[in-house]
Amino acid sequence: MNTLVTQPKSQKKIDLQRFLEPYLYLSPALIIIALVIITPTLVGISYAFQSIELLNPFNGGWIGLTHFKTLFSDRYFFSALANTLDWTLISLFFQFSLGLGLALLLNRKFAGRKLVQALVFLPWAVPTFLSGLTWAWLFNPIIGILPHWMTSLGMLPEPYNILSDPHLAMYGPIVANVWFGIPFFAITLLAALQSVPSDLYEAAGIDGASSWQVFVKITLPFLAPMIAITVMLRTIWIANFADLIIVMTSGGPANSTQTLPSYIFTTAYRRLDFGYASAMAVMLLILLLLYTAILLKMRSKLSNGD
C-alpha cells in the first residue's frame, strides 16, 4: 500500500529527470556558445545604441537611435552600400562561372588530374594579406606586369595603376577576390559533379541528348541544390570580406572602393568610433539576414516542387 501512495510522486520526479537530462548533456556546448558567440554579439549590438568614441571618452552613454539617424544621412554609408553590392555581385558572378567551368574541366579524365586538383586549391590556402599585397604589386606599373599587358591589349591608354583611378579601382580587389574564390566553387561543385551517377549520362547519351542538352537537362538540375547553398554562403562571405580591400586600397581613392565592412573597419579602428561602426554592422547584419531568409525560402520552394 505504501508504494502505491508514493508512486505518483516518483513518477513526476522521473518525468522531470527525463525532461532535464538532455539539457544537462547539452550544457557544456550551450555554455560555450553563449560565452563566445551570443554574449559578444549582444554586447556588439548594444554598442550601436551607445556613444563609444575612444577620442572622446567622456562623451559616453546611451544615445538611443542617434547613430541610425546619422547613418541615413551619411552619403558615404550609401556609397559604401552601393560598392558592397557591386563588389559582391561582380565577384560572385565570376567566381561562380569560372569555378563551375573549372569543375567541369576537372571532372574529365586526364593524366595528372589529382595533381591539378590539388594545385587548384592553392589560392584558397594563401593568406589573404599575402595575396592582397601580391595583387597590389601586380597592378603597380613600376614592379607589376598587368598594367603593361592591359595597355598592350588596348584596355588602358597608358600603363598606370588602376588602383589609383576612382573609376577603375574597385576592379583591382575584385580581380584578386575572383582569383581567391574560384577554388571554393571549383572544389564544391566538382564534388557534386562526381556524385552524379554515370548511368544517367549513358542513358542520356543513348536517348540522343547532345552535350549541351546533357549539361542543361541533367547536370545543372543535379547541381542546383549545391549551387544554391554555395552561392548563399559565398555571398555572405564576400559581402563581409574586407581584408583584400583594406590591404589593396584601404577603401580609397576618395572612398571609391569603400564597402560596408571596410567602412566599418575604418570607422572603428581609424576614427575609433565604435558606436557608429556597430550601428553600421547591425545594418549589414539585418541586410544579410534578409537575403538569407529570401534565399532559403526560394530553396525550400524549389525542393518542394521536386
Place this chain on the structure above:
Amino acid sequence: MASIKLNNICKHFDQVEVLKSVNIDIQHGEFVVLVGPSGCGKSTLLRSIAGLEQITSGDIYIGDTRVNELAPKDRDISMVFQSYALYPHMSVERNMGFSLEVQKVPKAQIKKAVKEVAESLGLTELLDRKPKALSGGQRQRVAMGRAIVRDPKVFLFDEPLSNLDAQLRVHMRLEIKALHQRLQSTIIYVTHDQVEAMTLADRIVVLNGGIVQQVGPPLEIYDTPTNLFVAGFMGSPSMNFIKTTVAEAGGEFYLETQTGVKLALLHQYQDLAVGMRICCGIRPEHILILNSTSGHLQARVKAVEPTGISEQIYCSFEGADLCIYSMQRTDCKENQSVSLQLDLQRLHLFCADSGQRLQQWPSIAENVSLGQASASS
C-alpha cells in the same frame, strides 16, 4: 527492328582481355540472352553493342550498317539499365519522353507517344510522379517504357531484374516476354540468372572468361551442354559430376568410378578409349533414391532441403557431393546410407582433360531405320 552481327569482337582493358573473338549472329526479332557468371564479359559485350564501350577489334553490324564508329545515339538502340538510370528530377512522363524531347519533337506528339506506351504498361496513373515516389517494379516498368517510346531497332537489357525481389522478378519476367511477343523486336538481354535465361530466350549465349561457350535454344543447352562449364552453370540445382575411367569388358565400354563402381554406357560415343578419364555428369532430377540397396551407387546423406514442392538431398559419394532433386518427399535423415539409381540414358560424358562433351553416335535404333530407308530407296 534489325538483325545484329558480331564479328570477332575483342576487347581489352589495359592488359586484361575481356572479350576474346566473340562471333554471334542474331536474327531479326530474336530474343537472345547473354548469360554467364560475374566478370564473364557479358555486360561489356552488351555495352559494346550499345556503343558505351569501344571494342579493340572486330565489327558490329546492326541491320546492314557497321556501327563501330557510331555514337550510341546514332545506333538506333534503347537500353534498360540495371539501376534503371531514371532521371531523378524529371517526372515519369518527361523521363519516358526524354529521347523525343531532345530531338525537339513537338510537345503534343511526345505526349501522345508517351500516353500510348504508358497505357500499354499500366503507367498512366504514375505519369506525374517523380521516380523516387515509385516502387522498384514501377521504376523498372518506366525504364522499359522509356526504351519503347524511342521505337528503336534493338532493345538492350542489362540485368534489368536483378534489383527486384523474387516474386516481382517472376512477374516482370512474364511482362518482358509479353512485351517481346507484342513488339516482335530484336532483344539482347544480359543476366547471370539462368532461370531468366531459360524462360525468356529464343537462344541463349553462354559466356565464360570472355569466350562464347555455347549458343543455342534453352532446352538444347540444358540437354546437351557442350562442355563442363555450361553443364555446371546451366541448371539449378546444378549438374553432378562423378570422376570415372573408361574400361572395357566383352567388347562393351563401361565407366568405373574411383572405388570401382561400374556404370554401363547405353549409348555409343565418339573417341572413347580404355583408360580415358571421364567426368560423368548427371542432373539432380535423374537420380532416384531407392529403398533397397540395388541402386548403382551407395552414398551417405549429408543434408536434406525440403522446399515444399520438392526436396533436394545432398549426399556424399567418393568425397564429392551429389545433389538429388526429388518431387517425392523422402524420409531421408542425415548420415543415413542410401542407394542411388542413376538414369543411365541421361548420362553426360565429358573428357576430364579438355572438359569437352563426348558426342554420341546416333543410336542403334536410328541406324537401323536409316539403313532400312537407304535399302528401300
